[in-house]
Amino acid sequence: MRIGRRTMLAGLPLLAAYPATLKAAGLKGGTLRVAILGDINNFDPQKFTQANFALIKNLYDSLIEYSPDGTPIPSLAAGWTIAPDNMSVSVVLREGVVFASGNALDAAAVAATLKKAADPAKGQQVYATMSIVRDWTVDGPRGIRLNFKNRVPDRQITDLLQFISVIDPAGIDTVETKPAGSGPFVLAERALGQRVRMTANPRYWRDRQPVVTEVVLTVFGDNDSASAALESGAVDIVYGGGARAAIRLRNAGFQLIQGPGPLVQVFRINATRGPFRNAKFRQAFNFMMDRAAILRVGYAGVGEVTALPWAPSSPAADRSYDKTYAFNLDRAKALLAESGLSPAEMSAWKLLVNGGDQDSLAISQLVQGTLAKVGINIQLDLKQDSELVDAMLGGKFDALFGGVGNVQKFPTRIGTNSIYRTSGNAILGEPNPFPSYVAAMERVNTTFGSGDDIRAAYDNLNKVLADTSFGIATNTYDIGLLVASPKVGGITPDIDNMLVARTIGFTG
């Protein structure tokens, strides 16, 4: 295997940094008690939903991981080499790794995991990411090569490797109900709707990890009771709670940890309906979003304002847009006048709102109030549960706020979110009504070479996003917000804000 610029091997300083940190911290073991705000509903690591974020990194390991700044770090893959033509990546697996069942990790297990991921019926949230993979070739017990349909940029390749948590082939058919991973913990007990208990995997491959012997995830019905449990000492961590409670707890002396993988709140516009067919009308919304107020009212100020759908750690992030598209009702009025729409036409739409989500309800009311100031008087259309999902995914709405994910990874990964799909977009229809957007995404996907070329592709995408204005980003907000007791240490931020319990221990 050629070791070059794009080859990573185990033993590099970044990998070594974590155990060293733990040793230095002198953390103690014990039982880590974590409050979560929803029951775990699935043990499949490819079921990549927020409900399972407390489990995935504890029962499974992925091929690689990212540091908080997005640098790839070896994990189950001891190393990987991207072919010079970017048409394949060769992965070398770590030796001495076993699954909880006792079976050894090998290339056949990775192949079985890839087969599941590439199956539209079983691949869950990983399926879309696998669309770049043509096939794969097992090369001995520790080697596997993934072949791509087209040339794929480096970052997109490492995103794929980071997304693949390897499943034990012996348990792959029952993985939804029974975990089958090689992670630092094994499932000891699941009491439906109450708790999940995991004990340390005695054969775990990482040195001195996990630090604690047991993790108990207790399900709480609401933020307030979880916060009360933390304050009373009944739990050590609240994971996935709301921003407002987190701020209060931080002010009371608890640790608040924001991960590098937030979502971006986006005002999604159905550009095929009513006044939103008018480009100037859509563009006016860039200036009608009081982003600072939205962040403050909806998320207690936890997050950052952003006029583009990227997390700060995204390679496409460009903060200059925040200034260019700052809240400015005069500029909005000018664009509204240019649109040629009458006040009645401009008000002939409804803002769909998730009635069950207090944050969405708050920011929607705020925007409703702002729009009224420029003469756009709209109604809120409150929906919940399946009715809301049906409207959201089926494009049966005029506009709504919704979080988009994968905003900290390769920029075209944003296309995994419904409104940003370049094809098969149920909201904007087929073909995508914004060919400039489709072309900009394609340009990002196919730009290789110097950093300048890549930056130019990102800049072009950002410009197109602002021009087309079918999604108006307002702010980042945290999922997987973690509030911990002061006696807890060794918290490792995860690029997806998942709970990584293996490095956590007690300081006193």
Next chain:
Amino acid sequence: MQVSALRLLGRPGAILAAAFLVLLALVALAAGLLAPSGPLEQDLSATLEPLSAAHPFGTDEFGRDILVRVIYGARSSLLTAAGAVLIAAAVGVPIGLVAGFFGGWRDAMLMRAVDVLLSLPAILLAMALIAVLGRSQAAALLAVGITGIPSFARVTRAQTLSLRTRDFVMAVEAFGGSATHAMVRAILPNAWSPILVQIVVLSSIAILLEAALAFLGVGIPPPAPSWGEMLRTGKTYLYEAPTYAVLPGAVLTLTILALDTLGRALATALDDRSAPLPEIERRAA
């Protein structure tokens, strides 16, 4: 009736309750004149402000004046109560009259239907109706009204049964009066006392139920002001702005207390006709 009214006037609690309700109704009717700003008017530079001369109840997370929203919320609560009582009485009273007057299979059929309605918890029934109809003031009003039908039906039936065999009803029938005539002209005018009490009692239940629905997130949709919605949202800000939830809650509690007090006083005044007259009543008599 004059005697009953005098008995009522002899109870200070009832007078106080009635005065509060009248005041509330006047404030709700004149909300547009009394309130210094609109209930939806946002001021994002003054969010979650404490109590002050400019904002006696403070401001909410959008900088909206909470007192103004409480005043407009009263309009919404009283409208829901009035509408719900109207629906419940319009359906429940005829059911009770027919069931009590005719008896037999009609009584059995109607009262079993009422029993079915009664067996369903009001809040669940209301939530189910709203799930079908969608969130709106009309849906909340209808849902609360339907849950009130059984109480009117049962009270009216009980009264009808006791009046059915009285001489004046028999006389109407003996002179060839129709059943409808006997029910509407002979029984109903003599059965109004418990129905009146029921109107007051159901008003308090309707206001509470409407607030509970809003608190659960299925009532009148925001941003329309509603006491229950203010309680629901205010709960989120209990640490930063405790008065946000407490003051609308206090107004809601006072309204329910006033209606209950008035209802009890009415029941006593109308039912206890053999009791000694209060001083004011004796003087009038």
